[in-house]
Amino acid sequence: MKSLDISEVSQRSGLKPSALRYYEDLGLIQSDGRKGLRRQYDDTVLERLALISLGRSAGFSLKEIHSIFQNEGRFELDRDRLRAQARMVEQQIRRLRILARALNHVSDCPAPQHAECPTFRKMMQKALGQSVRP
């Protein structure tokens, strides 16, 4: 159980110290005590930060992520909820696959204007179906 200070956590997570303090304010992470004034972190914080980054990049807000981590540092036990989140992520993956295919297609397709290309139009139709978001 190695103790890390904020700059080491910052370096290893890619997040600025200001962001780490902000996450702590929000209750997303905890420092494991202080050395004087200085926060010390348990190295499991890095896993938690990785999960936060993943969640962010899946389009979850910090508030939503916070609500996934309840019960004092344990992950909450609402399995249905977690499964529902997993399904949202899978849906997002499907959308992104369409985007990746669209980009690859556009980079290879010889049609001068993509509005004219039937393959592209078909992909966009599919995307329209997948991408209804609030």
Next chain:
Amino acid sequence: MKSLDISEVSQRSGLKPSALRYYEDLGLIQSDGRKGLRRQYDDTVLERLALISLGRSAGFSLKEIHSIFQNEGRFELDRDRLRAQARMVEQQIRRLRILARALNHVSDCPAPQHAECPTFRKMMQKALGQSVRP
């Protein structure tokens, strides 16, 4: 080439009229003329909006998306750039797959604290490797 007014585009795209005007200000979409003061849209705008939504949900900013659409409404011809974008999306998909697996795992795993579960720790190690982002 049917002409749509803003409320129809809004309804069919799921975006509010205010968002459509905002996107037009940013140069992401164009109205195809006006009927009096009122914007009229060509129906290809819906495909473009679908692509914008996909891009947003992939974590691209409106500025980044704008830079993908250059050359007056055509998609830009910088194929290398498009392929690079596609690779970023694929990378993102990989991250999300880890997230989906993590969520599904947590929802099934009996370990009382996930920091103790080796499967989970292994996934998080993998996530750490994948999730380095600015």
Next chain:
DNA sequence: TGTTGACCTCAATCTGGCTTGAAGTTGCAC
């Protein structure tokens, strides 16, 4: 035993992505 550089707090500020509101205009059904 300084001193200094990395930390600390707290409030203010910034950016991105819209939304809202006030005040004005107009297509269209009657």
Next chain:
DNA sequence: GTGCAACTTCAAGCCAGATTGAGGTCAACA
């Protein structure tokens, strides 16, 4: 031709997610 709902512009406001800056503290090294 009149009314009015649906548009228009433009500036201000709002929320999330941080970052910055001023002013203060302190661990550790020379």
